[in-house]
Amino acid sequence: MKAFSIVLLAALLAVPSVAFGHSRHYHSSTSHSRSVSVSTDLLDDGSRSIDFKGKKVVIKYDSGTPRRVEINERYELRVDGSLVKLNADQQKLVGEFYEKTQQLVTDAKAIGLEGAAIGAQGVGVAAAALTGVVNMLFTSYTSDDLERDVDRKAAKIEAKADRLEAKADKLEMLADDVQNLYDQMEDSIPELRGDI
Secondary structure, rough: HHHHHHHHHHHHHHHHHHHOOOOOOOEEEEOOOOOOOOHHHHHHOEEEEEEOOOOOOEEEEOOOOEEEEEEOOOEEEEEEOEEOOOHHHHHHHHHHHHHHHHHHHHHHHHHHHHHHHHHHHHEEEEEHEEEEHHHHHOOOOOOHHHHHHHHHHHHHHHOOOOOOOOHHHHHHHHHHHHHHHHHHHHOOHHHOOOOO
């Protein structure tokens, strides 16, 4: 019975890490300037990355022209430091891109916090299992009691993890929207292609 308890405890300790296997590689830093980096796979071919500096969206290119694109909260577009004059359609694209990237960051942070809370609850299940193991050694509490209690708590966590995965899927769709908008911007704005 002790061997069963140890195996069960080890399995429970591994559960929280399994719930977070799905990732799109978002990283955030909670510094005063709000700097968040999103993986380069967000923008197509991996040659560009998006950072958020304060209220600016910054796209950095690994090579070629342009090298750096910035969009601020007023939807102003700067390419390699120069302000780009935009027509109404281009301005609309830039504004939509800016807003969707801001939403992407907000949603990614919320999902990260929710994931951390679920992980903490997983640790709580493992702690309850450990308490149950001790109870099995010194009381009439049985392995069936332990399994029932752990299954009940784990089912609640699994349901939360499933809801979180659905949110992560929506986040991935939003990231695809950001990619599509940037492609449209490149098609519409010659400075983003290095044509000017």
